[in-house]
Amino acid sequence: MAADIYHELFSLKGKTALVTGGAKGVGALISKTLVRAGCRVFISGRSRDAGQRLVDELAEHGECTFLQHDLGDAEQVQALARELAEHSASLDILVNNAGTFNAEPLGSVSEKSWDDLMGLNVRTPFLLIQALLPLLGTKASTADPARIINIGSIGGLMPQSNGAYAYGCSKAALHQLTRMLASDLRVRHINVNAIAPGYFPSDMTAGFFEAVPNLEQTMLGKIPAGRFGSQEDIGGMVVFLASRAGAYLTGTVTALDGGFLGAA
Numbered sequence: 001m002a003a004d005i006y007h008e009l010f011s012l013k014g015k016t017a018l019v020t021g022g023a024k025g026v027g028a029l030i031s032k033t034l035v036r037a038g039c040r041v042f043i044s045g046r047s048r049d050a051g052q053r054l055v056d057e058l059a060e061h062g063e064c065t066f067l068q069h070d071l072g073d074a075e076q077v078q079a080l081a082r083e084l085a086e087h088s089a090s091l092d093i094l095v096n097n098a099g100t101f102n103a104e105p106l107g108s109v110s111e112k113s114w115d116d117l118m119g120l121n122v123r124t125p126f127l128l129i130q131a132l133l134p135l136l137g138t139k140a141s142t143a144d145p146a147r148i149i150n151i152g153s154i155g156g157l158m159p160q161s162n163g164a165y166a167y168g169c170s171k172a173a174l175h176q177l178t179r180m181l182a183s184d185l186r187v188r189h190i191n192v193n194a195i196a197p198g199y200f201p202s203d204m205t206a207g208f209f210e211a212v213p214n215l216e217q218t219m220l221g222k223i224p225a226g227r228f229g230s231q232e233d234i235g236g237m238v239v240f241l242a243s244r245a246g247a248y249l250t251g252t253v254t255a256l257d258g259g260f261l262g263a264a
């Protein structure tokens with residue numbers, strides 16, 4: 001009996017998902033969860049080695065396919081959408097996760113570093129959603145909307161810059177894009193929500209901790225949960241947003257941070 005209600009609310013069996021940047025870090029935590037939940041998962045990234053490693057690791061659990069594209073390039077965004085359409089006539093779940101970070105003193109931020117970051121973190125999710133609307137619309141219905149999940153950041157919610165000017169602005173923009181698209185796409189039965197993670201293990205956060213001595217311990221001390229985020233935390237949130245349980249939710253931005261923002 002208990003299994004029935006979990007299945008009814010949370011099952012993702014047979015859904016098709018695309019996770020950008022799905023082979024590493026936060027994206028890999030999401031891809032691993034979706035594959036184990038029974039989805040047919042496509043992951044994209046620049047590094048074929050990392051993509052193939054994850055595909056091999058997940059082979060015993062289900063179906064995962066790597067598509068190699070540099071999403072900093074607008075033409076490659078279109079190419080990813082075209083390649084996905086060759087594999088699948090529909091898309092149930094799009095996770096816009098690929099992103100980049102930089103932090104520099106105010107006087108050192110260059111036009112190029114600003115534009116490159118904004119391009120990947122804001123323009124790319126927008127262009128990809130635009131290009132994938134036909135696939136997202138194929139099976140979307142009132143009863144079971146398609147889901148877009150944008151990976152924002154607490155960096156887009158908090159006032160402190162820590163030098164991450166472009167990053168914070170890019171994530172705030174992605175949160176706002178989430179709300180605007182949710183409003184526009186409601187009638188097409190496509191839900192759009194954002195998750196704003198706190199600190200999760202990844203190459204990105206490893207870079208922070210390498211750059212600033214004692215930062216890891218300092219950050220842990222500021223997280224009321226007393227730990228960094230895990231696969232269960234981000235994977236569980238994605239499963240909720242993508243499943244029947246989350247079907248009535250659109251236009252939200254949820255901080256997933258172990259209480260960090262509230263305590264700051």
Ligand SMILES: NC(=O)c1ccc[n+]([C@@H]2O[C@H](COP(=O)([O-])OP(=O)(O)OC[C@H]3O[C@@H](n4cnc5c(N)ncnc54)[C@H](OP(=O)(O)O)[C@@H]3O)[C@@H](O)[C@H]2O)c1
Nearest residue numbers: 021025026045046047071072098099153199200202203204
């Ligand atoms: N980790 C955290 O604590 C944290 C907190 C808040 C928000 N986030 C957000 O979570 C997302 C993932 O971050 P992460 O921490 O997992 O970072 P990460 O370890 O640096 O991973 C970034 C991912 O994006 C892909 N990517 C980067 N540039 C790309 C490009 N030009 N074209 C295509 N793919 C590209 C990377 O794959 P390739 O290198 O193979 O291309 C990789 O899979 C980002 O949007 C980040 O802002 C993370």
